Amino acid sequence: MNKKSKLSTDNYKGVRDFYPEDHRIQEYMFSRMRKVVKDFGYEEYNASPLEYTEIYKAKSGEEIAKEQTYTFKDKGDRTISLRPEMTPTAARMIAKRNRELIFPVRWYSISNIFRYESPQKGRLREHYQLNADIFGGVPEKADLEMIDLTHRLMRNFGAKTTDFTIRMNDRRILGSLYDIHQIDEDDRPSVSKLLDKKNKISEKELIKEMTRYLDKERVKLFLETISTPTKTLEDVGQEHPAVKHIVSIIEELSVVGITNIIFDPTLVRGFDYYTGFVFEVFDTDPDNSRSIFGGGRYDTLISLFCDREIPAVGFGLGDVRLLEFLKSHSLLPLNETEVKVMICHMNEHPYARSSSVANVFRDNNIPTEVDISGKKIKDQISKASKKNIPFIVVIGEDEKMKVKHLDSKEEREMTIEDAIEWITETLITEGSWQEK
Amino acid sequence: MNKKSKLSTDNYKGVRDFYPEDHRIQEYMFSRMRKVVKDFGYEEYNASPLEYTEIYKAKSGEEIAKEQTYTFKDKGDRTISLRPEMTPTAARMIAKRNRELIFPVRWYSISNIFRYESPQKGRLREHYQLNADIFGGVPEKADLEMIDLTHRLMRNFGAKTTDFTIRMNDRRILGSLYDIHQIDEDDRPSVSKLLDKKNKISEKELIKEMTRYLDKERVKLFLETISTPTKTLEDVGQEHPAVKHIVSIIEELSVVGITNIIFDPTLVRGFDYYTGFVFEVFDTDPDNSRSIFGGGRYDTLISLFCDREIPAVGFGLGDVRLLEFLKSHSLLPLNETEVKVMICHMNEHPYARSSSVANVFRDNNIPTEVDISGKKIKDQISKASKKNIPFIVVIGEDEKMKVKHLDSKEEREMTIEDAIEWITETLITEGSWQEK
Structure with a gap:
């Protein structure tokens, strides 16, 4: 086969290959997410990325459902989509078992979602998202937990409270402002x-766009009110239930020391299905003051699937923006191989011998690779060193083996029991021992 | 909205919803897989399920590439598929970085794959697979490790060596038999x-089908030879390199105590890209003597993507057949909730108080749910009990709290420090404490 006829090694446009070093970073993020949401009692669910398209038509928002979704017909003429978001799937599953589940239900999922972004924008067509949701329960308390959980997630990644702000609003406040204006x-x-993308366009452009719906004088007044929380509160009134809710969240959370939260009347969030409380986490870095993730309350979505209203609130935390945040705040751990021992050989050796030794290390929770390169001992050691494997073990003729710590160049001849002890102790001291 | 216009709660035909109890079983399987392959030094990689279709055309086998794959055009007129298997993706990724990677490379992935099965067959259209592969290295040693790893995987799931058999063959032996006959x-x-599906059809049918290629007399002779390992060895000869390889694997592994392996000249495996050694794990239960999983050597696949031949061997272990095996041999663990404490309330309570207490439990590695049902205390406790949460904590006015172990009905009034100690000790004793 000549060079021209080779198959391309490119991945599909807009998606990512995860080589082990990329995967380790992602797995670090996922394991932290899992730890925090599990500690709050959330249970993991999952579903296929293939869903009947109709579940997205109702409430995901026109743009997402129509233009940004991978949709095709299967051979049975069913219209199916690659999920563009996880919430409709969760709503469908909750509705299906609404008679059996014990509410409130706390669920989470870490799953990939697909968007047909135009490639010019340089945006990804597939990314991963942690979705955490509460179905049922007292809405005010569930909303509070969402912010508590969000805060704890960010803190667990090592973020300081000054590194991020949680902005909150309620769709009903916005509705009230629309009435008033x-x-x-x-x-x-x-x-x-328009409000949703107001940070991505200039003020001039915003005003110009707004004049399609209001005359210029009133546009100014509306934008002034909505940009000033106190003015919004004056207009809408302190007795409005949504205002009382937001104020009480701020008060209750300040008692537990969560104070990096603010009321932002302009906060909208993209999905059509949100019915009340919405929130969004922003990076406070002035050079990168982007939204990291957000969520909100959707009390009517589940009733599209069953004869019952089940209030719900949740958020979706994507891996791409989180990674950007962690990178820019230097919050990523060292990216190291998990293999701790490479078994090398002086001469041609029977597999049985290396396998037996390797399996004893493995039984003692030490990930161990056996060299099968067929190369000379010098090359085997240099390979282990290049791969940053901390220890090499050279098996000889008798029961003793040579163990070398590549960093310190310390070398010892010892029995397998002593080797396990030395390796384990060294790894614990170096902080790279992994409990299993 | 009336009942008729509700959206369906059905998942797409042939795929599965994973409710938390299903997900826990899957996660149990995946975590065991991860532990074993990581201990052997395999590193996790991943990629999008969306791939350009052309990577499957070359070698996956006609049926899979043409009839059983979800293939569609994107809006840029690119032909893309949902991956029907992981190996071509791994081969593509290895080829892409073949100049940088340090060979031998050991990779694994746990990922979903899609097959357009006809719904009549009742087979799934999406399932998960552990793929573990070695790229490069001395082929004989890599093949040996594959069997060693396979054996250890099965043993790690609790399977006895009498519960399964590993059948092995080499495509070159088959080729030699084809020459001879x-x-x-x-x-x-x-x-x-035909040979690949010989266990699914009757002997009569097999013979009938075979007569399309050979006259009846020779079909009989051929089938007799191939069904009898010793006859095959006689025909092909002990000096054939593939025969020597199989014999040496059996010998070397018997030294480490792996003896449930046999040479089966009829073993083929479905993929066209296998070039030599192939193997398959079978359940020994006579009522369920199915293949659980298998793999093989594919030394030419990567050279479809780059100007270099990189020998490779690997296997794919699917979640559905593994689960069947584990179930039928009673090897699944108890399926329990991971939440250990439910915080209940006598009266209307501020969120801050429950949140502070809950977060102290969480900091001490005790997954804790806060009751937000708004129900009476009796209902809160009965809910916790229904969910099999072992402890409830009732927060009162002062620093003390009531802690109740629901199983033993033992109730104690204590400080949070004492509560953490009691809960942790009880969980350790009950064997349900999870180190993090």
């Missing part, structure tokens, strides 16, 4: 969409 | 396919 019912989705 | 070059793929 007489924004036409039909125009409201478009105005919300 | 004068089976036409063009007919060989079809004959191999």
Whole structure:
């Protein structure tokens, strides 16, 4: 086969290959996420990325459902999609077992989602997301837990409370403002969409776009009100249940020391299905003041699937933005191989001997690779060193073996029992011992 | 919205929803897989399930590439597929970095793969697979490690050596038999396919199908030879390198006590890209003597992607057949919730108080749920009991709290420090403490 006819090694446009060094970083993020949500009592669920398309049509938002989803017909003429988000799947599954589940239900999932982004934008077509949701329960308390959980997640990644801010709003406050400023019912989705992208466009552009729905004078007044929390509160009134809710969240959380939260009346969030409380976590770094992730309350989505209203709140934390945040705040751990021992050989050796020794190390929780390169001992050691494997073990003729710690160059001749002890102690001292 | 217009709660035909109790079983299987392959030095990689279709056309086998794959065009008119198997992706990724990687490379992945099975067969359209592969190294030693690893995987799931058999063959032995029995070059793929499904059809049917390629007398002779390892060895000869290789594997592994392996000249395996050594693990239960999983050597696949031949061997262990095996041999652990404490409330309570207490438990590695049901204390406790949460904690007015162990009905009033100690000790005694 000549060079021209080789198959391309490119991955599909907009998706990622995870080589072991990339996978370790992702696994670090996922394991931290798992630890925190499990500690809060969330249980993991999952589903296929293939779903009937109809579950997205209702509430995911026009743009996502129509333009940004991988949708195709299967051979049975069913219209199916690669999930663009996880919430409709969770809602479907909750609805299916709504008579058996014990509410409130706390669920989480770490799963890949697909968006048909245009490649020009340089955005990814597949990314991973932690979704954590509470179905049922007292909504005010569930919303509080969401912020508590969000805060704890960020802190668990090593973020300081000054590194991020949690902005909160309630769709009902926005609705009340629309009433007061007489924004036409039909125009409201478009105005919300505009507010949602207000940080990505200039003020001038925002005003210009807004004049499609209000005259210029009133646009100014509306934008001034919504950009000033106190003015919004004046307009909407302290007695509005959504206002009382936001104020009480801020008060209750300040008691447990969570104070990096603010009320932001302009906060919208993209999904059409949100019905009340919404929140979003922002990086406080002025050079990178982007949204990291967010969520909100969706009390009517599940009733699309069953004859029962089940209030729900949740968020989706994506791996790409989280990684950016962790990188820019230097919060990533060292990216090291997990193999601790390479078994090398002076001469041609029977597999049985190396395998027996390796399996004893493995039984003692020491990940161990056997050299099968067929190369000379010098090359075997240099290979282990290049791969940053901390110890090499050279098996000889008798029961004793040579163990070498590559960093310190210390070499000892010892029995396998002593070798296990020395290796384990050294790894514990170096902080790279992994309990299993 | 009336009942008729509700969205269906069905998942897409042929795929599965994983409710928490299903997910826990899967996670049990995956964590065992991870532990074993990591101990052997395999590193995890991953990639998107979306791949350009062309990577499957070359070698996955006609049936899989053409009829059983989800293939569609994206909006940029690219033909893409949902991966029907992981090996071509791994080969592509290895080829892409073949100049940088340090060979031999040991990789594993636990990922979902998609097959367009016809729904009548009742087979799944998506399942998960552990793929473990060695790229490079001395082929004989790599093949040996594959069997060693396979054996250790099965043993780690609690299988006794009498519960399974590893059958082995070499495609080159088959090729030699085809030569000897004068089976036409063009007919060989079809004959191999027949042998591959010989356990699923009757002997009569097999003979009938075979007569399309050989006259009846020779079919009988061929089938007799191939069904009798000693006859095959006589025909092919002890000096054939593939025969020597199989014999040496059996000898070397018997030294480390692995004896449930046999040479089976009829073993083919489905993929076209296998070039030599192949193996398959079978359940020894006479009522369920199915293949559980298998793998083989593919030394030419990577050279489809780059100007270099990199020998490779690997296997794919699917979750569905493994689960069947574990179930039928009673090897699954108890399926319990991981939440250990439910915080309940006598009266209306501030969130801050429950959150502070819960977070102290969480800091001490005790997954803790806060009751947010808004129900009476009696209902809160009965809910915790239904969910099999072992402890409830009732927060009162002062620093003391009531802790109740639901199984023993023992109740104590204590400080949070004492509660943590009691709960931890009880969980350790009950064997349900999880180190983090």
